[in-house]
Amino acid sequence: MSLRKTESSQSRHAVLYRMVMDQHLCPYGLKSRDLLKRAGYTVDDRALRSREAVEAFKAEHAVKTTPQVFINGQRIGGYEDLRRFLGRAPADPDATSYTPVVALFSMTALSALALSFAVYGNALTVRAAEWFVSLSMVVLALLKLQNVERFATMFLNYDLLAQRWVRYSYIYPFAEGLAGVLMLSGALMWLSVPLALGIGSIGAVSVFKAVYLDRRALKCACVGGSSNVPLGFVSLTENLMMIAMAVWMGSKLLA
Structure with a gap:
């Protein structure tokens, strides 16, 4: 009889060995420990307080790592094994996800609304929309600047200008960040407008070609070189936002 079937007739009791x-x-x-408690188990929390105790435990149970979980006398394994046992399969580290982009745009949108309310007493203003785009550019640049080398490597997979001039892949995060900061402040519009328009246009064409013409399945470098965000509509939107912002700010400059 499986452990799952016998659990209903026995106490939901777990023994956890972990390094402390x-x-x-x-x-x-x-x-x-947290996962077990949230799943309704009483936990016998047994701390391994020295390297000698850890090594002795691993030798006794023929395991290579800790923590180790035992439920009703049967070894379940480590944290990932416990997640699987409880029906919470670990996330695939290689799976693509839009979560980083959704989180980023949500926070920059809320920040823009908050700034607008603080300055004007009204969250829904034209300035809030401008701040949303410029803040998004700044935060996106910040994520890229955490590891420019890694960003450049991923960016070279699809950006047309970077493939012809590799140094552009290193310049891009600084250019995006500069354009975002200038647009946030409303200063030096003569510089920020063409800068955002240029990098946004090149990026939009590059993404459109890679995704919709060449139909390549790539990861986007938009939130840094270590992300699993798929190259596609969201990546195109980032560039279209920069273009739209540049056109809008340019129209204000010429007015």
């Missing part, structure tokens, strides 16, 4: 040492408090041990 002066120089190391295992985060996966804490996550395992």
Whole structure:
């Protein structure tokens, strides 16, 4: 009879062995304990407080890592094994997701609305829309600047100008950040408008060609070189926002 079937007739009791040492408090041990408690288990939390205790435990149970979870006397395994046992399969680290972009745009939109309310007493203003785009550009640039080398490598997969002039892949995050800061302040419009229009136009054409003409399945470098955001509509939107912002600010400059 499987462990799942016998659980209903036995107490939901788990034993957790985890490292709790002066120089190391295992985060996966804490996550395992939290997961077990949220799943309704009583937890016998057994701390391994020295390297010798850890090694002795691993040798006794023929395991290579801690934490280790036992439920009703049967070893389940570590944190990821526990998630699978509880029906919460671990996320695929290679799976693509729009979550980083959704989180970014949500926070920049809320920040723009908050700034507008603080300055004008009204969240829904034209300035709020301008701040949303410029703040988004600044934050996107910040994410790219965390590791320019990694961003450049991913960016070279699809950007047409960068493929012809590699240095552009290193310049891009600085140009996007500068344009965003200038548009946020409303200063040096003669510089920010053509800068945003240029990088936005090149980016839009590059993404459109890679995704909709060549039909390549790529990851977007828009939120940095370590993201799993798929290249597609969201990536195109980022560039179209820059173009729209440049045109709007340019029209104000010429008015």
